[in-house]
Amino acid sequence: MSKPDDASNLPAPIVAAIAGIPAALVPASVKALDRLIGATVDIPVAWLEYQKAKIVSKTEAFKTIDGAITKTAATKAEANEQFADRALDNLVRKSYRQLDNKEAVSAAMLDDLRDNPVEPDISAEQNKESAVIDDDWLNVFERYAEDASTERMQKLWGRVLAGEVRKPGKYGMRTLRFLSEFSQADALEFSAFCQNSFGGLAPKALIKTDKDISNLLAMEASGLIQGASGMGLQVTLTPDSAGRAFLIEKPLIVMFTGMPETPVKVEIISLTPLGQELVTLLPGRVPREAARLVGMAVKTDQIKAAFLMLVGQNGSATPMEILWQEEVPATPVVHNS
Template identity: 35%
Template sequence: MSRPDDDGKGLVEAATEQGLAFVSGVPAGLQRSAKRVFGRLLGRWVAVPNARARAEAQKIDDETAARSLVMQKIVEAAALKAAADPTLVDRALNNFLADTLRRQENKDAITQTAEELLSQNQPEQSEIDPGDPDPDWLNVFEAHAERASGENLRLLWGKILAGEIRRPGSFSLSTLRFLSELDHSLAKKFNKYALFIEGDMMYIPKKKDQTSIREIAELEEAGLVVGASAGYSNTLQSPGGELKFRRGSCIVFIKTSGQESFKASGLMVTRVTKEIKSLVTSDDEMWCRNFEAALDATVVRVELIKANGAVEVLRGK
């Protein structure tokens, strides 16, 4: 690895052309953070602020010297072991190399997914540098990411990485741990009910069939919702007996029988649930239909105004 020159620019220039090109499509405000995070996961050294360049370079030299000393001792010990059992050492080296390559392939795929997501979805604040993800967070993330061999898992961790680069602090360590242990069955149930979340509530009709009762109980057992047995309700204000609000691409119009408030039944969701919800693709029309089913009897009419202007009456005449 090249040392910084007298102007302290060596480490910045040490970023390979391939590494720089890797973030070319990322919004300008996120490129600095993306280069640092991607560089770490890809095994490349990327941009370091000039004021810190010499200190970072010295740190690298110290670590390199220490590693060389340790490696020398390992090689000596390995040589002795190889003389006694060369086939054992050969198998150990093959396993080590295969495992290392597999872990790096996983991180490379996840990094590529994150880059694609950051390039495709560019919010208005994309020109503003949000800062870097916490180093401890990255340590935990990398440990999980390098074990994600399946396509779906790589996509999941790529979404998490993109979200954390865009807004550091979006995913807590608790959420990373939960997702690392999430099985396919629970994931399917969460994806189903995540479509009904808004804010701190998961809107669920009071009357539920046995399948829904069982699935919601599993979500509560996993720590994703609270109050599955008792249930909650959210009171919404309807001045003049009417309420109109936008839900994504749709507009919902609600009319009560004259009351200036009504209730919507549901469950409270936990912090982990709210963070994971951002990873699920929303369906505005489905949310509106489910929300209508969660409303109490004081609501006499519900209209769904779709993106194309069409009006669908969900309740009433």
């Protein structure tokens, strides 16, 4: 395991936590952590074991931050001592609250990196040679992370940062803005839809569109899905010369077999690029279960079977299970008299 740069402002507990993630992800992780918790008030020792300090009294734990912001507070107070005290107290409280939120996001990121070290759609070699996280992206992310006061949002932002560490550029600025306004009710609605989607699409056979579709229209208006209104959408599966067609959501593949080079049209509702970014952040979604549902829903006269396969790091696909297979009529037995 490689060690973080000695010049890092990170506190010892966080440096120790990095030991649980792959060495290839350490540089990007340190950069992200330094931005979030290493230099909150331009003074590295501002960490001060703040989790033990309570923002209800002037203890020794506050003195470092007090010294860093007293000058600013006094200037704003214009020599008004009472105003200066209130301003200083508010700034100290705000600084600790923001730091507490960012530490929780950082911890969630490290947990995710430890449990899921490699992005499923990139190889280990690509992961090792990943690009550097963009500074502008980190600037925007930090503002959202410091306002994440609930456990749900802290874990959500932690998964976002972990994904960006593994694969810089994975989440766009628009996704960050959307997530900052993504309510729990909206997240549950979208999560329920995505249980029936795989490879960026959901067969309409799995989605209830015969009654109230207000929830679908709301997701469409938000830019998460398309095809819920109007003429709808279709996807065309065209089996190759060997009779195989594929739906892919790495590392899983649903392979359909049927009549070679005979197009098959399926009515669908599809995820937009924004929706496809967000689906990777849903904690309750199990891609394998979604693959099963979608594979079972695509049944036509031209499709004869569906199989679930797993893509390895070397690009090879390994069969996992038969989702369904058309029964071959038994050949009648002829008895000679």
